[in-house]
Amino acid sequence: MTVEDQERQSEIAAIEQVVATVEHSQNNELPDDFVGLFREDAIWTTGHGKRLFGRDAISAFTHQTLPGGLKDMTVTFEVEHVLFIRPDVAAVKVRQVYRTSDGQNVGTPLFVMSKEDGKWRLTACQNTPVLDE
Template identity: 40%
Template sequence: MTDRPDTQEARTDEDDVRLIEEIFAELGSAFAEHDAARFDERFTADIVFTAVNGVRFFGWEEIHAYHRERLTGHAEGISTWYEIERVTFPAPDVAVVFFRQPVVVSGHERANVGTWVLVKREGQWWISAGQNTGVAVTA
């Protein structure tokens, strides 16, 4: 049997983890202010992003148009934030972030989970790919 490598090992580079946590805190703040430009500030030009509804976006222009429409037209009364569950570094300049995103609308709570890939370029972390999934609500 072939030995399989571990790639999800959490690295102890606290500076990188802190910088990534700051990006997710900024995402939460930008959402609360319905500021799509700020929300999308850390997405790469060639982002590939799958929204909770299954729609896939290719490139910053597409995802920004979607977020601009969603944040200005549909975000009133919605509270959301990001709870990072795990950050792993399969390579020094690549991070995979696993998170939970509670969403509260009119006192009703649901959640999304996400797996996003960030890349480090010239000392800055950028969101390169993202997959969000709605969590099934059980009665």
């Protein structure tokens, strides 16, 4: 493996850690941990199409919905593909599965992430449900 390949794998591992933190913060209803992953000027579109502009709006929404929002439910996130647009900007396709006693719902978020001060941050994100899987 070349040095370039090793560096790319290291960046992918760091991106996967951000996605793992999204999963952990949602399953454990930790809104501050979730909100802390975003850039100050981030854009988030929820799975129901609500558009949120900026970390403050994302925080207000998350603090309203996350506590209790996953009652009797768990969610998993799996990085399916990473496209580096630039070395410090990546489009990350994620497979999201919400599980309840009644079954599961699948989503397919797209996280555009940017590397800021050595840390990957959620920058522009769209959460989309999958109707048939």
